[in-house]
Structures are given as structure tokens and as C-alpha cells.
Amino acid sequence: MNRKTWNPYIAGALAGLLLVLSILITGKFLGASTTFSRSAAVIEETVGIDTSRFEYFTTKKGKYGPASLPNWQLLFVIGIIVGSFISASFSKTFEIVKVPPMWAKRFGSSPLKRGVAAFFGGAIALIGVRLAGGCPSGHGLSGLSQLAVSGFIALTFFFLAGLITARLIYKNKRG
């Protein structure tokens, strides 16, 4: 736990083992993105918006509606925050970074500029994953482990679009 980094092949293999054990013990496949839809429904209800007006929040017996929380996946997503914090604290790699170094090199160190981009990037990303039906955890780890056709298509386009966008944003300048 005190070591700063683990070999990514070994950490990844352990993550694969964790996925298999989770499916065996609780029947749960790893995934994260639906939690953002469900949380959005809870927030809307809290501020007085009637989410039953939206088909998405009532479809599949309210699978994505406000009453679906709390559930396994919400706690899984919260657990990732906690686990990362514990790990970073033990190895003293916890560090408040307002703007990622690679971003700062291209766009400067303004946290506001980075915040606005992160907000809209996040919004586009989430609309995309909910349409696709899963994120790199749901379609990637869980989907490809099952050799799901949907996972192969989704991952191909996640990567291709990401590659092209990154190339356009950073103009492929190294460093």
C-alpha cells in the first residue's frame, strides 16, 4: 500500500479478478455511468422537477428513476473515490492539482478555463455513454469480458473519436 505505483499489467489483472469475484459473489458487473443519470433524477426531484414527466426516468419500471438510488452501483462509484483517497494517502501521492499538467501546457494554468471545458466535456461524454449504453467500465471491462458485440462496437468508437479529438485539440505536438 505504501508503494507509489504498481505495474499496470498486474493492477489490471487484479481488477479483472475483482470483476470476476463481484459477478460470482453478488452477480454485479462493474459499471459507473448509469449512476450519473440516476443522480441527475434525484437532483431534479430535490429541486422540485417532476421526473415522471420524462420517459427515460420511468422506462424499464423506473430503472433510471430517482427511486432507483441508493443501489450497488452508486456505492461502487463512491467507493472508487474513497479507495483512491486511501491509496493516495498511504503512498503520499495525494496532491491538490487544479489544472492537469498536459492541459496547462496547451491551454495555460487558468482553473476557470479548465473548469468550463471539463464541465462541457463531461456533459458530452455522459450523453454519449448513456446513448451507447455504457462507459469504459460497463462496455469495456464488463462488456468485453463477456465478448459482447455491443462492447466491441462501443469501445472502437470511444477510442477512434477520442483519438481524433485529442489530435485536433493538441495538434499532435509532443510533450
Next chain:
Amino acid sequence: MSLIYGLVTGILFGILLQKAEVLRFDKQVGALRLMDMTIFKFMLSAIAVGAVGVYLLKDLELIKLSLKGTSIGAQVLGGTLFGIGWAILGYCPGTAGGALGEGRVDAIWGILGMLFGGGIYALSYPFFKANVIGIGNFGKITLPQILGINHWIIVVVFVAFIIFMFGFFEKKGL
């Protein structure tokens, strides 16, 4: 009980993600710029172990698959939108919280954006349902099913391909 399992699984996953440094913006965007393949090493290694484990347990009838439906329209358009957003944000839905956990506070804006995106998707769902999700809808299918061959052949070929990719990454020093 399900909630406790969720929390424990998340904590363990968060530790692995943090130790492998795959939560970092520079690693995520670095992979998309083909400069640093750390996140693909982690992910493909997890998938290789996962595929063997999942099909082993399935053959032993200890688990059932939980497949996401295949829709060419949804996965091509949704996948493309995600890729664009991912390259800008530099975190994904599973890793944004983890990035925050190790002090990368810009992830807060990404998380808020993703919550906003969740609301927008719910608003626009009738449009996507009518125009996109129905395109190329093949239901819940796996590669072994559509190819009509034994799943272990695909697992072995897939794992061999992943190991070949690892060799390539190491040779190129990525």
C-alpha cells in the same frame, strides 16, 4: 448488504486504479495521443483475466451473462460523442471520482458536467429512441454467438491478441 458489497468493490477498484496511475488526466489523454499506453495496459489486462474468468464460471453454471443490447446507431453515435467528451474531460465516469479522491480537483467540474449531461440525455431520450436506437438493433448478442463457434476459441484468440498488443507497447516503449 448489496450496498456494502458495492462500497467494498468500489474501494478495492479505486485502490487499483490509483496505484496504476490510470486516474490521471495525463495518462488518459496521453493514451489518446498515443504517447503512453498505461490505461490500455490496465484495461486490456483486466479484460483478459475477466474473459477467462467469466466464461469459466459460465461453463460451470455459476453465473449468468448480463449483456447490453447491440444497437449500431446507439453505439456508433453514443460512442463517438463519448470519445469527444472524454478527450476534452480527460476522465471517464468511473475514474472522475477516483481522480478527485487523489486531489485532482478539476474532476469536480467534470462530475457536475456529467450530472448535467445525465439530465440532458433524459430530456432528449425520446428523440434518440425514435431516431437512433432502432438503427441496426440486434439485441443482446456475443461474438461467439454471431460467429457460431465455441466461445473458448474466441477467448483464446482475444487473449492472444491482447498479449500481442502488450508486446507491441513494450517494444515501442509506450
